[in-house]
Amino acid sequence: MATTPYFCSLMWTRKLKLRLSFFAGLLCWLLFTIFDLYQLFIERYQLQADLSDLLPQVLFTGFVLSTLVYFRYIITKAESINFMDLLWRVFITGLITTVGSLLIRLFFYVFDKSAISENPVTINFFYHILIALVVIFLVSTFVVWKRLILYQKNKNLIQIWSFFEYALLGSLLFDLFGNKFLSINFNIAFIFLGGFALVLSFNLKWIAYLNFKQKWKSILFILLSGIYVYHFLLNLINFSSTEVLTIDLLDRSYVVSLFVFIILYSSISVLVTLFNLPTSSVFERKLQEAIDFQKLSHLPKGDTSVENTADLLIESSMSAVFADAAWLEVKGAKPILITRGLSKESVIEIKSLVKQESVRAVLSMTSNGEVAHNKSIATLQHDDFKSIIAVPIMVQEKQLGSLVLLQEVAEAFNREMVEIIITFVNQASISIENAKLIREAIETERYKEELKIAKNVQKSLLPQKLIHNDSFDVLAYSMAADEVGGDYYDLVEPTKGVFSLIIGDVSGKGTSAAFNMAQMKGIFHSLVLQKGSPKDFMQKANKALSGCLEKSSFITAIYFEINTKARSIAFSRAGHCPPIFYSAQSKTTSFLECNGLGLGILRNSDFNQYVEEKKITYSPGDILLLYTDGIVEAKNATGLQFGAENLKNSLLTHLDKPLDQLRDGMISDLITFLDGVTLDDDYTLTLVKFEK
C-alpha cells in the first residue's frame, strides 16, 4: 500500500493549502496589528524598546501574500458558464467587507469628538481592521479580474500578464522601503504599473459570451462594486487625514496600483458591455443557428427519423428568419405536411396565390433543385401573409419536399435569410439522404450475406474429391461468374471398376441456374443407381427435367460410363460441347462427336430419337478433356473468343506435365488470353488421364 499516502497527499493538497494560507494570513494580520499597536504604546509612554521598523512591514506583506494565495485557490478558472458566478463573488465579497467598513464609520460617527474616537490606539486599531477588509476585497477582485482577462488566453497575453503580476509583487517589496504617496519613486512605479493595467484591461472576450440578461446583470454588479471602491477610498482618506497612523495604506504603491487596475478594468468592462448590448441579440441568434445547424447534422435514427428532422428543420428555420408561419411538405409513400401558425386549408389557398414561376415550381414539387435568393422569395396577396420563402428539399437530385416560411409584413425576407434557410434545408437533406443510404447499404449487405451462404451451399454440391482407381487420375476446376453458377460435374462408382462421370451446364447463370444445377445433381445420383446405359440415362434425365425446368431453361450434359476393366468408354451427349480426346498412341487430339439434343428442349418422347450412344476404347496415356461453353466462348477485350482450337492447343502444350500442372497451365493460358477481362459466364474444366 505504498501508493496510498501519495494519493492522500494529492487529495489533501488543495484543502491544506487553503487552510495554511488562511491561517498564515490571519496570523500575519494579528501580529502586524499587535506590533503596530505595541509600538504606538511605546512611543506614547516613551518607553525604551528595541523594535525593528521593518517587522510590521514584513508582516503586512506576508498578510497580502497569504490572502493572494488563498483567493488563487478558491477562485477557479473562468469558463463560459461561470462568468456570472465570478462577478457575483466580487459583488458578495465587496458587500461583506463594505458592511464591515461601514460599521467602523458608524463607530466614529457615534463617538465623534469624544476621547475614545481621538485616541491614536483606537484609531489605529480600527484602521488595521479596515486594512484587512480592503486587502481582502482588492485581492479577491484582482484574482477574478485575472481569471476574466486570461479567458481564451494566448502566449503573448500570458507573457504580459506574468510581467504585470511580477511587477506588482515587486512593488510589494518596493513598499518595504517606505516611499511616501506621490514621491518620485512612487510615481515612477505607479505610472509603470498603471500603463500595464491599461493595456491588460482591453482583454474582454468573456463579454461576448454573455447573453442579453447576463450583460445587464454584470453591468449592475460591476457598478455596485464601483460604489464599494469609492466607499473604501473615502474611508481610507478619512483615516489618512487623522495623521496618527503608524502605517498608511495609501502610501503603498501596491495597494494604489490595485485600486487603479480594478477601477480601470471595471470602467472599461461596463462601457464595453453597454456598447455590446444592442448587438447581443444578433450574437445569440447566430449562436442558436449554429446549434440548430449542428442538431440537423445528426443522423436521424429509427422509424420517426424523417418526422423528427422535419420538426427540427421547421422550428430552427422559423426562429432564424422570424417567420410568423411555416409549413413543410414531404411527398412519397408516407407524405408529411407539418404546419405552424396556419391551417392546412390556408396552405392550399396560398399555393394558388403565388405568381412567381420559380416559387410555384418549388410548391408543386417540380423544382430542378436550383436555389437562389431571388428565386425563393415572393410577395403574396393574402389576407394574413404578405411575404413567402419557398425552398426545395432535394434528395438524390430529386425534389422530395418543400419548406415554406411566411411573414405578415411585406418584403420581410432578405437574401441573407434565404441563405440561412438554404443551408438548413441542405443539411437536413444530407441527413435524410445519409440515413436512407445507410438503410440501403444494410439491405445490400444482407443480400450479399445470403448469396455468400448460397455460394457455400452450392460449393458443397460439387464433389470435394473425385473418386477414382489406379486406372486413371481425374481433376476438375470450376469457377462461377456470379456468386453462384450453373456448371456441374460429378463422378461416382456404382459398380466396382465402372465409373459414371457427368459434366453439365445449365442455361443462364446466377441463382436460377444454381437451383437447376442442384436438381440435375439429384437426378444424376438417383439415375446412376439404376445402372442404365448412357443413352438410357439421357432419356430418363430429360423426362425427369421436363416437369421441373421452366420453359426457357435447358441443360446440356455429357454422360460417360468408364469401364476400367474393359478399358472402354461409353458416352452420350445432350447438346454439350463435344469433349476433346487425346490419343497417346497417335499423339493427336479429336473431338468426340455424337448426335444429341439438350435436356429440356423437347419435353416428350420425341426427344428419345435424337439421343445417340457411342463407345470408344482407351490406352494408357490417353487424356479426356471435358469443358463447358464458358471456356470456349470466353472473349478478350478485342471481342475474340478463346475457341475450341485454342483449348486443344493449350492441352497439347502442357501434355507432358503432371495432371495438376496440366490443369493449372491450361487455366493460366485462358487467363493470359483474356488479358484482364473478367469472365461473364461460369466455366468448368475436367481432366481424366488414363494410367493403365
Added chain:
Amino acid sequence: MVNIQIQNDPAFDLLSVSGEIDASSSIELDDAIISAVATPTTKLIVDLSGLDYISSAGLGVFISHLEDIQQKGKRLVLFGLKEKVFEVFRILGLEQIITIVHSKEDAIQI
C-alpha cells in the same frame, strides 16, 4: 445489344435480328417472337444474318416457343446464320428440330 425488325407479309412474318443476344437482350427477342406467333400466318422466318453472338438465355427463348409454334400449326425457319452462331445451334442439337436454311429465298420457298 440487339436490333430486331418485324415485317408482316400475308404469307409469313419475318424477324430480322442483328447484334448480340445475351440474358438482358433476350427479353426483346421474346417479345418479338410472341407478337409474330400471334399473327394468322403459317410461317415465321427469322433472319439471323446480322447476329454475332447468342447466349444460352437467347437459345432458351427460341426453345420456349417451339411447342407453341407447333401447336399453332406454324413453321419456324431460320436463315443466314454465321458459322459461329450455327455451331452453337448445332452443338445443342437444335438444327435437328428447327429448320435452318441458307437464304431468304429458301426460307420462303420451304
